[in-house]
Amino acid sequence: MSDELPVVLCPDSFKGSLDAAAVANAMARGVHAACPKAQVRALPMADGGEGTADLITHTLGWEWHLSSVHGPSGDHVTAGWGFDARNRRAVIDVASACGLDLLPADRRDPWQLDSRGVGELMGIAIEAGAEQLLIGLGGSGTVDGGAGMLAALGARFLDADGRDLPPTPAGLTSLARVDASGLDPRLENIEIVVLSDVDNPLTGPHGASAVFGPQKGLAETDIAAMDAHLGRLAEAIDSAGGLHCPAHTPGAGAAGGLGFALGCVLGGKARMGAAYLADLIELDAAIASSQLVITGEGQIDGQTSRGKVVAEVVGRARRLDVPVVAVAGNIACSEAELTDFGLADARALCDGSITLEQALAEPARWITARTQALVEDHLAQHD
Structure with a gap:
């Protein structure tokens, strides 16, 4: 895989922690830590809520x-x-x-x-x-x-x-x-x-x-x-x-x-x-020109599929045959459920290695770290 990995970042906010733009910035640092020459395009998302x-x-x-x-x-x-x-x-x-x-x-x-x-x-x-x-x-x-x-x-x-x-x-x-x-x-x-x-x-x-x-x-x-x-x-x-x-x-x-x-x-x-916002920012075109999509939200669970940002991103990327990975504050799904949902991989800030208090104290740091790990694993799998 080329060192100049084209990546689209389209997370939702982590409510009570970081807005979507700040999440995308933290993800971008993680991508570049794993792949310094990656071509990163940030298109932070929302579902009609605050921000x-x-x-x-x-x-x-x-x-x-x-x-x-x-x-x-x-x-x-x-x-x-x-x-x-x-x-x-x-x-x-x-x-x-x-x-x-x-x-x-x-x-x-x-x-x-x-x-x-x-x-x-x-x-x-x-x-x-x-x-x-x-x-x-x-x-x-x-x-x-x-x-x-x-x-x-x-x-x-x-x-x-x-x-x-x-x-x-x-x-x-x-x-x-x-x-x-x-x-x-x-x-x-x-x-x-x-x-x-x-x-x-x-x-x-x-x-x-x-x-x-x-x-x-x-x-x-x-x-x-x-x-x-x-x-x-x-x-x-x-x-x-x-x-x-x-x-x-x-x-x-x-x-x-x-x-x-x-x-x-x-x-x-x-x-x-x-869905409306994705059309407005021309997300499909950005995904079509990428090799990896990274999304995320505060929690991925059974409600994620009901009109949430992650579900919208996954649906569009699947139609364009581009893999999607996600970072979340918490993941309340099994690996099988995540796969069925359409995610190639997902990492939680609160994965047992840090406490909720640590995640809330430095959310950007941990989003960067989890994103770096996702990209490194993705590159290893596609070498």
Whole structure:
């Protein structure tokens, strides 16, 4: 095999540790340690979660903007978003405006939080000239059904006396009707692409409240009440002028119901985040010109095959007959399962040689080491 091994690096982030770009940088050091003349191309990936906007912006050379918007509790936060002025496209992470990480643990009460900052970011991007909005749904801290976002875009939520209500779930307990006539008319000409990796409906046992509510601070005893609230909200919006699709549409429950507001109310088109991003960065072409693909994520397990970055990368590389290896923080699969999945090899940071604490203290060091070992073994097998 040539010393100038062409390698593509396309990892996801290691959540709570390193973003995807930092993971790719650590992998690149490992590749060059094993093969100094390797031709390395880094194309870090995401699935629509936190960091998607930053990743798309910097991978494709878009402009990066910072805007002040309302955070989930009403305080102002500075949110970043990307803009492709040439093609009039913008990319937004909902987490930047209503993310769980914006809230200290003692303020994570979904009844008191809303997503208005997301709507404000959308308006700012539209004002800048965007005609297409890419919106990553991961990492939200709200369960408001997108009411805050819709309010920021001009919808009104009214009680029986016609008085405006705050768009938090607690504020909408006396909701009587929704007035959607004031929605920003520019939305009619905006293409909204919703990037996600979940297919949950808005309500029910697999809905936003039951599945994601507890992660965001919703008490187990409040799940049924929040679920009922989201159902009433959907009915009120439907009565105000109809929905593009019903609330049980797969993906409507994403991001605490922002999937419902963006898709069912505003007509956005849902896309699996990893697949959409792979197309956007032309991953297939990069893989086709490589001899080895290296991917990775925090944990490879039974959920990896369900729309995650590693599964997307493996599927594309298999079609192009290029071997794929992976580095993960932890691997909860057998070697046989990894082979069936399509990985030629995989290494975990926590493989028994170091502790979890050591891996978390120096993740880049261990990603580099595991990548070096993978590449050395790959070269040995193909000499």
